[in-house]
Amino acid sequence: MKYNYYPGCSLERNASAYHDSTMAVAKPLGIEFQEVNDCNCCGAVEFMAIDKMQAYALIARNLSLAEQQMSNGENLVAPCSACFLNLSKCDAYLSASPALADKVNKALAAGGMHYTPGQVHTRHLLDVAVNDVGYDAIAKKVSKPLYGLRVAPYYGCLIVRPGFLDKFDDPEYPTSLDKLMRTLGATVVDFPMKAHCCGGHMTQISEPVALYMIHQLLKNAADYEADVITTICPMCQLNLDAYQHNVNKAYGTHYNIPILYFTQLMGLAFGLSAKKLGFGKEFISAAPALIKIGVKPPKKPKKKRPSKQELPMPVMPEEE
Amino acid sequence: MTIDTLDIAASPMPATVPKRSFLQEVIEDTPGSDPRFEMCIQCGTCGGSCPSGPDMEYSPRRIFAMIKADMREEVLKSNTFWYCVSCYYCMARCPQQVHITDLMYTLKRKAVREGYCRKSTASDAPDFSEFFADAVLKYGRSFELGLATRYHLRHHPLGAIKMATGMGLEMMRKGRMDLTPRRIKNVDQLQAILSKAEEIARQEREQGGVA
Structure with a gap:
């Protein structure tokens, strides 16, 4: 196609x-x-x-x-x-x-x-994946199912509302991403706030307003014990990922939920390497989630600082 | 005083077409098909669905009532539409299919054009949109680093330093932020199109329209 x-x-x-x-x-x-x-x-x-x-x-x-x-x-x-x-x-x-x-x-x-x-x-892209390619064709490509991974499917706003050309999913309670995640073998958790707003540009204009919305979403996912939240929008990913630290500071919480694109999870289930799928760029590390499903997380870039052994350290004369 | 004694000819009202109401102006300034603004039945579903509703000075329902009451200044000075996050919940749920989110954009444009936005409690917000648009006009692409730096240095310099050393640095380390803007190849063509668009809108306004 x-x-x-x-x-x-x-x-x-x-x-x-x-x-x-x-x-x-x-x-x-x-x-x-x-x-x-x-x-x-x-x-x-x-x-x-x-x-x-x-x-x-x-x-x-x-x-x-x-x-x-x-x-x-x-x-x-x-x-x-x-x-x-x-x-x-x-x-x-x-x-x-x-x-x-x-x-x-x-x-x-x-x-x-x-x-x-x-x-x-x-x-x-989600519409194309689930409706043109289809769940059955996707299921056939799954070689490493995401068994045991608890995923909260997050749609956000603009993909389902208001639907100018074609409404491919429900504006209030969409389910296509849920079904896709199940196709990949993941456990989909109940996520009642799946189509709520991530705050959009309010992180810049009035941060408290945005943090309140992001906090609600993270709390909802944490309440249902999600390992990861999967998203279909760069703005949602950025807000939930990069501002999670600020939410924890503002609300005294300890959320540590990686926010991953649905294509990244799809790639993992297809057996592609984590590095090729852009893992390692997220603020909240996806490594624990990757280990849970038996995928090797990409190596962290080595620090250039030489190790202590290489440094000329003063050595005490050995006592006899 | 009877009707007969009223001197209609001496009335100060000019004998021209009646002035367009604020509501009419707003309707004409909203793109697409009929935005159905007169159809609002004041049910309040919009305000109840709005995620940033609690932070707005007037709920969307109240803004509709105020527009119909011709309260131009109060409406355009409010923070309501600047706090709209474009989530389209109101539009999806409105029983009258009123194009509420489009209304918010129309009010933003009016507030910027007529200068009311500077008197609003959300007076920083228009700069974010304006600086974003500036970068697009110049390069054809958005430029996150330039936008964030310019906006935060203007409005919260201390926060800007905190952001640059915290999140900004992390974004760069992860390779998620450009240091220099990306330019599209045909930026001259885009600029020619956009300046023509501006000219068309200006001409229309001069002829009494509201483009």
Whole structure:
């Protein structure tokens, strides 16, 4: 299966573990990705707050690039929930409002581009994995089932809400990721807050507001004794992972739950090496979870400082 | 005083089209199909579903009532829409299918354009969006290090130092943060598109629209 691939800004650096693991599982899944050439930022949740026309033109440039390089109606895949929402929402609103589409195309024309609303169908990577590849095909590829690993499946917001193009899962209580994790052999814990918000950009704007939301999610996962939380969005991963320490400080808790991308867990179950799947980049180390399922965690980079033995240490003369 | 004695001709009201209400302005400034703002039945499902609702000065339900009451200044000075995290719970649950999250973006844009955001209790927040947009305009990509540095140095310099030496350093050590921005190849093309978009919106505003 061929897809156009829109990585977005996060996957290039901050969420490179997501990108690496996506590329690693593509082959066993039988997926071929063609990256959208020279794509730009989708605007995240920020650009729309500044300028509407520019925000739509920004997203439409990506859609236009995807439209140009599509050969026979392949879908566009976005692994980031915010990119997925922006691309699909822009297409839906341009289709719904010809006046807006006309203005956006006038702007695109300044760069010699054009986009026909409705041409590019954007889908999330999870949707493609469970619906196009399918649970059965995934199950056939599992060589090292994640037996015994207790996983809390975390969806976050934008993948299931509001669903502009197609609602592939329930907006309140989604289950596709649960089912995928079970396919991989993991034990899926009950996680009632699975579709709640991670706080998004509030970690920057008003940290206490974000820490409250992150704390609720971590508490919920810890209450159900999850070994790891698995996520499908770079923003959710960053907030729950990098801010876990701050939550512990603010709430006097001792959470130590690794936050892993679903593609990383899928790769492990396919028998791929932890290093190839981008393990080791998480703030909360996944090593204990990896050991639990019998996977060797990637080696920590050696410190360059020479060992004590190599240092010229003063030696006491031996007593006779 | 009877109706007959009223001098209608001397009334100070100009004989032009009645002024557009705040609600009407907000509706026209919201993209896509009909955002259904007039359909709000004040049930409060939105506020009850909002994860940052407790920190908002006015709940989304109350903001709707205030917009309908033409309370422009109070609405645009509030922190409500700046605390919206775009989780779309309100929109998914609204029994009237009102496009609530889109409303929050429209209010953000209005507050920035009309300068009310500087008087808000969340007056730092607009800078985060603005600095993010600046980087995208310049490079075509977001630039996390530049954004975090610029935003925190401006608003909480002490916190910025703490962040740089703690989380920032760890991000770099793990190879999760770029030291320099990444630029797309065709940045000139993107800038031409975006400045044209700005021009279109400006022309429309000058002609009385709200793009």
